[in-house]
Amino acid sequence: MDKTTQIFGLRAIIEALNAGEHVDKVFLQKGLKGDLFQELETVLKDKRVNSSYVPVEKLNRLTKNNHQGAVAQIAPVKFYDIEELFDMVSKKNTTPLFLLLDQLSDVRNFGAIIRTAECTGVDGIIIQSKGAAPVNGDTIKTSAGAVFKVPICRVDHIKDAVFFLQASDIKVIAATEKTDNTLFDVSFKEPCAIIMGSEGRGINPSILKIANEKAKLPLLGEIESLNVSVACGAFLYEAVRQRL
Known part of the structure; x- marks a missing residue:
């Protein structure tokens, strides 16, 4: 610490x-x-x-x-309530893009994801209050300071955030290998939120059930998965590509 x-x-x-x-x-x-x-x-x-x-x-x-x-x-940063975050984003003249992290626990992965999120114009990152990686010195260093630029929201349960976003007309896309769709089959052009799972467990099955869409990265080698921060970067830049 x-x-x-x-x-x-x-x-x-x-x-x-x-x-x-x-x-x-x-x-x-x-x-x-x-x-x-x-x-x-x-x-x-x-x-x-x-x-x-x-x-x-x-x-x-x-x-x-x-x-x-x-x-x-x-925590060296302010954490937002989800209503506060959504109101802030709604005032922008842009198409909202949120990132939900389902109990991601590694601080360096968290920092790397925050850095990529800032570079890709993510409007806010939503994490769970318990079980999530903390915002500490390692997070700040790995994020290259981006942690001070991207609003971070904490909620009691990620599922509650999903329901709130869906009720606010935000499409929720789960990044998971448990689908036939690749990220190239999904539209990121409308207001949306991408869910990334934890390093070992992935996205909680109860959250997968309520996501609007599921998408995976095509893996052409023998290794069956990517580091979560790398996978997150691929999803975010596909959203950027579609929106440009």
Whole structure:
């Protein structure tokens, strides 16, 4: 964890959350009890902040200071609500293009995707609050600073974002090998959102079911898949090609 994006201590983290600080994730000591610890747990739940319970040894590695059983990772960017993001994009005189990342967990893949998204004119990236790669120092470096230029939205569940976009007349296209259609068979000319899955699991089957269309990359070699950031780049540039 980048030391410059840390807050440690129970009261300090509670105050930061109540002040509206953009907290990406909080690491809590397993087995810790007490009124202040319970208060922090309540605030985390109310604010829907991603958290995980870890051994004290991990917290000791994160900071040499007196962490009191809690260390928070501060996001260097603002996260948008999906309504806020959509309203902002709707005011542009362009055809919307969104990117949904279904629990992508590798920060370098995340950073590379953000960089490509900025270069291809993506209007916003939507991630899930829990299970997604954090926006940290590695993400910023890999994105070459693009993380500060592309709005990022966090939602409780990707499925909720899909339903919201579809209700707003945004076509949702899933990038998956579980289809006969290639990305060259799909139209990206209208308002649309592309879903990319996680590195190992791909797109959740329940999300695949509700996507408007599915498309895959034709693979001509013996290896059965591409790195997700490379695959995402291919999809985004096909959208650019069709829209030019």
